[in-house]
Amino acid sequence: FWARPRLGRLHPLCPFSPAGLRRWLSSRAPAPRICVVGSGPAGFYTAQHILKHHDLAEVDIYEKLPVPFGLVRFGVAPDHPEVKNVINTFTHTARSDRCAYYGNVTVGRDVTVGELQQAYHAVVLSYGAEDNRVLGIPGENLSGVYSARAFVGWYNGLPENRDLKPDLSCETALILGHGNVALDIARILLSPLDFLRKTDITDCSLAALACSKVKRVWLAGRRGPLQVAFTIKELREMINLPGTQPVLNPADFTGLENAVKEAPRPRKRLTELMIKTALEKPREKAVMAQAAVPRQWGLKFQRSPQEVLPTPDGMRVRGVRMALTRLEGSGDSAKAVPTGDMEELECGLVLSSIGYRSLPLDPAVPFDTQRGIIPNNLGRVVGVPGLYCSGWVKRGPVGVIITTMNDSFDTAQSVLEDLQGGVLDVSVSREGFGAVGSILRSRGIRPVSFSEWEKIDAAEVARGKAAGKPREKMVDPQEMLLSQGRPAPLVQGGTVCCLPVGSSKQNRQGH
Incomplete structure (x- = not known):
């Protein structure tokens, strides 16, 4: 097992070879699966920090709208395009092999926080202030x-x-x-x-x-x-x-x-x-x-x-x-x-x-209605191990994007410390989207992948160019879904959904 073969190369199973090291790590320490709820600045900065500082962690980002970026898209004034340049950083994160985006999924309705906790080693709530x-x-x-x-x-x-x-x-x-x-x-x-x-x-x-x-x-x-x-x-x-x-x-x-x-x-x-x-x-x-x-x-x-x-x-x-x-x-x-x-x-x-x-997301998540935040200690949700929060739902709706960035990095650091200290048990692998995708399919919910968002993005930019604008936004979720050549959306109880098909990052999520 430990010997070098005659050709002078390390054996594929030897932990000192690149391939062997990967297999050895995967057999001894399953990749931590992290879920982030919300694709605004808090969600993306949390994901970015975890991916940067943990070489094995895989992060899935869930968003209730088909389109990402939260208040960067919907809150920044139209005449402040320079503030929106941070979208380039978020796009780089979303395109990582260890990151996946799932839009058109409302956590608390389409899938519960408890179900996410069963599928992931850690869940970070970064859904902002929606009221x-x-x-x-x-x-x-x-x-x-x-x-x-x-x-x-x-x-x-x-x-x-x-x-x-x-x-x-x-x-x-x-x-x-x-x-x-x-x-x-x-x-x-x-x-x-x-x-x-x-x-x-x-x-x-x-x-x-x-x-x-x-x-x-x-x-x-x-x-x-x-x-x-x-x-x-x-x-x-x-x-x-x-x-x-x-x-x-x-x-x-x-x-x-x-x-x-x-x-x-x-x-x-x-x-x-x-x-x-x-x-x-x-x-x-x-x-x-x-x-x-x-x-x-x-x-x-x-x-x-x-x-x-x-x-x-x-x-x-x-x-x-x-x-x-x-x-x-x-x-x-x-x-x-x-x-x-x-x-x-x-x-x-x-x-x-x-x-x-901010509003409460799920009965399973503690919420301070007086202050409008999730009770937490450095981003760790009080009384719920493995559950975290970042951004406005963590500290209240104050500050600008850089404030949210630093706050999200702090929460991400708490997750990393808990991974390193064994507070989060990664000895047992979790299915991540493999499990969540099955739940969503059973409920008639089809997520929007990041590559599908990029088709929406391209269509908006093309429309804008024709009108002499940076983009012309789609404002109807059904139009967003149809713009990707999807089947006509079904509307069930006010929720836009489609017949289930495959998802992004299929190779790493077992589809």
């Missing part, structure tokens, strides 16, 4: 009131929001929130159409914006200028937006020059830019230009929404009653306390941008 926080005030459900999540999903082609049809027939819109998403929405509402036509914004959204009467957008927040959550890049874009005039009240910034001196550099630069914009006197030419295109946007501080006011017929929004607030404390920890004074702000469109919210 929005509610205002919890009277009138919130009036026509003309929308969540920022739904509005962003509408102009970005998220299938569930494709039929939103927001009413843009009013002149004044109010956005509740002072984050980057709020500024994104304001920019989309006020951007020149020629700018938007060159982006991947959906055709139906572009057509609606072409008919929009909105020419004033106010962004209101409970706290003050030192607590805004948007960043300087997004603020600068709004200030420099052609055909629009920023309206900031100089009184809101009185005394802030001294208060901001000791602040961290990003906060200091952001506040200084707001102060400069508030105090800047527009030139005569600019005033004349604004008269020709009277579009405005502005920031309103220390206002907390109390009630959405209805039109006389009680059907639509006509304004919002706001409580004026004062701040207790300073910096990011400052709290807004009502003063008792009220103000009514007239508007015909209200967009609530107060944050996203």
Whole structure:
């Protein structure tokens, strides 16, 4: 067994030969099978880190939509294509021989978390925040009131929001929130159409914006200028937006020059830019230009929404009653306390941008409804060995893509440590998609492979090219499936599914 053959080559079964080493490792230590639920940044970064730092691990990524990339595709503003370049990194991960993508699979319905745990050595939940926080005030459900999540999903082609049809027939819109998403929405509402036509914004959204009467957008927040959550890049874009005039009240910034001196550099630069914009006197030419295109946007501080006011017929929004607030404390920890004074702000469109919210996925998974996260310790789900979480469902809907990247790497590191320390028992092999695929077939669910997604991608790019855009997104899941030459999808209980066929990475998954 250990001897060298006469020809001087290592015997194929010798563990010191490349082939022998592979066989020896596979016989002594089955390849860890890892499942990741969610194909947004958190899911892909988790998979990337595991694959990079474990030479045998195999990772399967499940996604409820036919198409991958989560909020990179459906959340990033159409006019920020540079942010979407991270898709190239995710594509490289998905094309790995040890990684497979399965779209069109809803975990918790098409397959349970318990069934995934039986098929894999570890399961990582990275499905993000699929809902929005509610205002919890009277009138919130009036026509003309929308969540920022739904509005962003509408102009970005998220299938569930494709039929939103927001009413843009009013002149004044109010956005509740002072984050980057709020500024994104304001920019989309006020951007020149020629700018938007060159982006991947959906055709139906572009057509609606072409008919929009909105020419004033106010962004209101409970706290003050030192607590805004948007960043300087997004603020600068709004200030420099052609055909629009920023309206900031100089009184809101009185005394802030001294208060901001000791602040961290990003906060200091952001506040200084707001102060400069508030105090800047527009030139005569600019005033004349604004008269020709009277579009405005502005920031309103220390206002907390109390009630959405209805039109006389009680059907639509006509304004919002706001409580004026004062701040207790300073910096990011400052709290807004009502003063008792009220103000009514007239508007015909209200967009609530107060944050996203994660939802429980499966009864078998612990969930903190108060905080909207899965209870965890460094990504390890509390009380459920072998179950992990990363991204927004782990820490809450905060931060940008790089924040999610670092968080996901931390969770992946916990998985790797548990593999190395024997917490995860890999002595018994798991079937991975071999088992899950059988379950899905029995339930009439046909997954979409990554190569099939690439056909959708190519079709979208081709459509976009014809229209002078980077892509024209498909917004209907049935159209996505038909674009690959599949049989006509069946719709069962609102779920798009097809007759079962083969899957990607067939050679390594036993098909």
